[in-house]
Amino acid sequence: MDILALDLGTSSVRGLVLDADAVPRPGALARRKVHLVTGDDGSGTLDGPRYLACLMECLDELAAGGHLRDVELVATSAQWHSVLPLSADGAPLGPVLTWMDTRPEALPGAGGPADPDAFHARTGAWWHRCYWTMRLPWLREHCGTPVTRFGGLVEYALGVLLDEAPMSVSMASGTGLLDLRRLEWDAEACELAGVRPEDLPALAPQRWRGRLRVEYAQRWPQLTDARWAAPVGDGAASNVGSGCVDPSRAAITVGTSAAVRLLQAVPAGAELPPLPEQLWRYRVDHEHVVTGAAYSSGGNLFAWAARELRLPPGAELEAALARAGASRTLRANPRLGGDRPPGVTPAGSGELRGLSFGTTAVDILAVLMTEMCGLVAQDLALLEAGVGEPAEVVLGGGAMAASAWWRAAFVEALAPRPVRHQRNPEIGATGAALVALGRIAEAAHVGGIGRTDDRDAPNTVAARPPR
Template sequence: MPKTDGRVLALDLGTSSARALVLSPDASPVPGALARHKIAPTYGGRGEATIDLHDYIEGLLGCLDELQQNGHLTDISDIVLSSQWHSIVALAGTGQALTPVIPWVDTRSVPPTVDSSFDEHAFHARTGAWLHRLYWTRRIPWLRSVVSPSSYAGLPDLVLERLTSERVTSVSIASGTGTLDLATGSYDAEALAVAGVSESQLPAIVPTGWTGVLSSAFALRWPALAGVPIHPPTGDGAASNVGTGGYDETTAAVTVGTSAAVRVVHPIDGAPELPWELWRYRVDDRRAVTGMAFSAAGNLHAWLTAVLQLDAEHREPTGVEIGSSRVIGIPFQAGTRPPETVPGGSGAYFGLSFDDTAADLLAASLQGASLEIDRGLRMLDGLFGRDLQVVLGGGGIDASAWWRKCLTATFARPTEVCAEAEVGARGAAAVALGLSPSPGGESLKPVATDVERVAALRPRYESLRALAAQASAVLNT
């Protein structure tokens, strides 16, 4: 039976911030019970993107100190974690970190070494991943070429180890490494061979029902949390889906944070055959999540409003009709996710003229991102054999009424909006405790004239998208 008594402490390990917040028994945030540590990744000109591990963990611990100082760590029954997928740290034999945290956005890797018998389509069907630099099959050989690691772990594994003194991972986090056999929930032998590691060099995978407790030192630091069960972490994409209200195969959740994704949660048993264009990870011991991710979303909005120096009053393209802008924006600023190979620095605008305004540029970017997400939604419709219901969630959704309406018109179907912005934390609690949250926000219906304009725009967008991809190849030769 779902456990709903007591409050829940959620640790949300994001790319731009680490947060600790307290949730009520129904997984709703308790007002005022939120502490945040901002994260500033370090970027370099050769594709580098790193996060300081010590600063990250100490900042997260400071968030717990802040909650305790404000009296929020009382009556906590469970501790849950939602974490960014795909991160990796190379470790020495002593367990000391040899590298910073390498997050998904870092583009460094080495080409894969496989023999002629390797079947990447079969590999993708089994692991839900590709041989792409996003995954450990490419990351580990690259790390081994620059340092001499004894083992490897992701950010959530090391946070969990710091809290409990146990270095373990969940089936959800392990699936994001690209080294998991989705059907068995164990490391995939072929993936390990490609990466050149043994299972003993990676964190042990624990079942969904596993729990740990705080080490004695942290139990003294936060006495109210002593003995409180700590649940295995859930990958942020899976957590966000469930937290938004998309927790079965009838519903696609569209979440917009730093990046964006459209995903469907479904049972792992009897899962439909995975198309080459989509990825698949695990939610927990029973469920998988299938979808498509996009590198430009909330970060695109933040970048453009900063570049255009738009104040709070002008951060919406008010006055621009959805689908009507002459300008077409192709949101390849951060490249594309696999299996496409468009690199970062490939964003483009077509149709600019001297009478275009900041609102036109902003509308074109948000419309372009919406059309990208729509491509994934239509693939998922086909995979599950129906026009899926759609729920919208995440900080980007919460921040822009225009974008919510644009997405609804682009999808050409009604949408439900999640009332809670903290969908990752909410979803981690729901996965750990067996809850089924509802969106609880506004219901949107597409405006017929908006739908017609977007339908007319779509073929032009697709043609120019292909042209932008070709131009990126020229730019990067």
């Protein structure tokens, strides 16, 4: 049996094929970049139909290469918090609002939860622009067309491809509308969002499986009998793919954005552990929760600086960073994209202070990246206070695979904690496969975790030799 793992990210769509042990098949990787539209007004949107077309192109490429012939299970890692307005037949009425969009705000006269602390404890979220409690009323005001229903990006895409596409509890938890203990839509959150529970997507039951529509089974006949597992939020999937599946290990993932998270086993109906007021909590599946903090700046910060400061590429930049270190006179605020919840700092809040005629472009990049490490370290301490000190930290994600210097900066910021590195950049897809297989606990022994100064080829999926 093979597993097709899909990763519906902010900057790209990826599909890869893994064996029954969730080990990537050599060369079975397809990737398409997607265009995130951003603006000075705080917008951060994707074109839903074009995104779906990119996903289909990945499946076409894998099918043409003969990689789908033994696939029996399809797993999906998808970005949390996305939402788009839909017509009655499921057609988009506007672009997809991603986690990066900071425009939604409370409508005049709107009030928040009656008891914010109790609301946070139940839903793991806040009344905040990132969640559907504030996004749905704002979208209705700005859509220009009456909205029949709403969905996330993955529900839209799978709604086209599959016979049915209920929302997983993992994706539902990222809306801010789910009662994390009872695993049903929260009445107060729905009231804030201006919807009835019956107007929201149906929630997928435990061990739900879907199937391709007939027309798409004809397009990809190798997937005719494959079963599709309920999608997993990208942060949860990344923790599993990083081997961080209990409080002994914290995952720090840096892709387009960045996050620090701890995973705990908490079955549906069980009492939830205490939740620090500055941290969010979402569902991995019916049996596990993940708690953490996220940041709008991550690999996108590195990419912006490299592009706008015209920095040298690859090894040349790494060598320049090693020579420059982090300037002790420079100070920076890396919140170029604003705050993720619970913060409300808007996009465009980045700062640089302490510039001199001796400051170089490499110095600026170094201080931005170092300050990001400091923000993550502060929130990791909050996580530790809530569940006890993790034995170690695992760095993961494409940005971590690409920069040995940035990994070393994290080691310094997180000292004296042991810090390791997951070399496989496809941690989201791998983690989603392990969740779909019901093998989360086994992920503690996932391969690819090594020293932070390991300089192996970063893309271990594409480069892995045949077994």
